[in-house]
Amino acid sequence: MRLVVVFLFLATVSATCHANCFIEQVVHQIHPLRPRSGAGGYRLENINCQSWRLAVETKNIINWKLVPEACEGYIGHYMLGKQYRKDCETVANVAIEYAKSLTLAGDGKDIWVFDIDETTLSNMPYYARSDVQFGALPYNDTKFNEWVAEGTAPPVPASLRLYQTLLPLGFKIVFLTGTAERFRAIRTSNLKAAGYHTWEKLILKGEADKGTTALVYKSKKRTELVNSGYRVLGNMGDQWSDILGDNAGDRTFKVPDPMYYIG
Amino acid sequence: MRLVVVFLFLATVSATCHANCFIEQVVHQIHPLRPRSGAGGYRLENINCQSWRLAVETKNIINWKLVPEACEGYIGHYMLGKQYRKDCETVANVAIEYAKSLTLAGDGKDIWVFDIDETTLSNMPYYARSDVQFGALPYNDTKFNEWVAEGTAPPVPASLRLYQTLLPLGFKIVFLTGTAERFRAIRTSNLKAAGYHTWEKLILKGEADKGTTALVYKSKKRTELVNSGYRVLGNMGDQWSDILGDNAGDRTFKVPDPMYYIG
The missing domain is CATH 3.40.50.1000 (HAD superfamily/HAD-like)
Structure with a gap:
């Protein structure tokens, strides 16, 4: 499933992407090497990064150690x-x-x-x-x-x-x-x-x-x-x-x- | 300035809008009749509705009486x-x-x-x-x-x-x-x-x-x-x-x- 998505992503890159596409691909390659972990160190499924950020800002999510892997790009863009x-x-x-x-x-x-x-x-x-x-x-x-x-x-x-x-x-x-x-x-x-x-x-x-x-x-x-x-x-x-x-x-x-x- | 914007908006409506355009226009017409008021009843200039919502959710803005007029559409869409x-x-x-x-x-x-x-x-x-x-x-x-x-x-x-x-x-x-x-x-x-x-x-x-x-x-x-x-x-x-x-x-x-x- 994931491979299919990656293939489709790469297949459409030439048609849709801008100058930072290469960088994004490199960054994406790093992800599978890193442990997946969300608030509290566990794996969060289907995380919505906007919701995660709001939950952090409103003190609903506490004691978290890492920005969820899936939200690194979102948080970077936000900041x-x-x-x-x-x-x-x-x-x-x-x-x-x-x-x-x-x-x-x-x-x-x-x-x-x-x-x-x-x-x-x-x-x-x-x-x-x-x-x-x-x-x-x-x-x-x-x-x-x-x-x-x-x-x-x-x-x-x-x-x-x-x-x-x-x-x-x-x-x-x-x-x-x-x-x-x-x-x-x-x-x-x-x-x-x-x-x-x-x-x-x-x-x-x-x-x-x-x-x-x-x-x-x-x-x-x-x-x-x-x-x-x-x-x-x-x-x-x-x-x-x-x-x-x-x-x-x-x-x-x-x-x-x-x-x-x-x- | 505002009239110019409204004119440009109306001028582009036929080209860009969907079925709810008429409703949006009617709602827009109501706005000038209503007092402008933000958090605390005063007029807020250049309000960013996403920032307003975050500030409300994080208890930075308190004792507010009304959703700012400029954010009514944003809040409605959000909810x-x-x-x-x-x-x-x-x-x-x-x-x-x-x-x-x-x-x-x-x-x-x-x-x-x-x-x-x-x-x-x-x-x-x-x-x-x-x-x-x-x-x-x-x-x-x-x-x-x-x-x-x-x-x-x-x-x-x-x-x-x-x-x-x-x-x-x-x-x-x-x-x-x-x-x-x-x-x-x-x-x-x-x-x-x-x-x-x-x-x-x-x-x-x-x-x-x-x-x-x-x-x-x-x-x-x-x-x-x-x-x-x-x-x-x-x-x-x-x-x-x-x-x-x-x-x-x-x-x-x-x-x-x-x-x-x-x-």
């Missing part, structure tokens, strides 16, 4: 195409409207919490690599940390626009990330190079929190902020573990991310 | 087309996989909580009406209650399949709805006619809870269940107010609903 950008712009627009509707106390304690990866900085140059494939290949800690150490991640444009709107409104910015403390210097220079030139706090994950889940770690750090007199008026992240838990914030904003899951 | 059905099937598949992974205590206290409207029963025959327009026209309590009183709502097929899977696994079913207590008889017959033939409890909103938000009301009712010894292993609803709050359940499942918001 590199217009829709991801538009989705991010819409979230930023809603957040800006909310931020502008508030009257701040003016005591410097009104904060907006931002996650970093896939929220304020984009790792797309890394995720688009052929050895990463938009999260369809297993996460490699060493490789990812090498990319972080380059310090060249661009901003998520919509989130940078939100950031630039929040500052003159009087919000103090707190970056709260699961990145390890040892990357403080490079993350600082990366944030500044991307346009995030000032902040109240940049909280990275120290040795004491190593091994705790993102949800527990971020809840704890937000609680410390609240205990210090800060008010979390807004909180934005690409993972539900960024925006659920203790002192999640008066309003939370979920930026799309169908490439990986952090619990 | 009546294949994607809504596939999205519901995917949520049900994930829920079934979760349910099957559990070992129940066998004491009859393991429950699955279902919301009713747009979760187990579908109001599509109502929402597709020309005087409702998939939530693009203001909600009319009297009209909606007349529809509920007919008791003819069909099931959401994917959720019925989940229900049919849960029963033999040993789950007790609890329906928890914001529908008023006075509709108990008709809701009971409607559920049974739609295929939901048995349940542990059918909880409707009594006089004591009138005026409380859905989030507070449903939290209270779930807490009463837990205090009676029940364990909420799963909880499924089309609104975030169904699945957030106290005793939300070990796993929650968000069924798509871009037609209305209940806080």
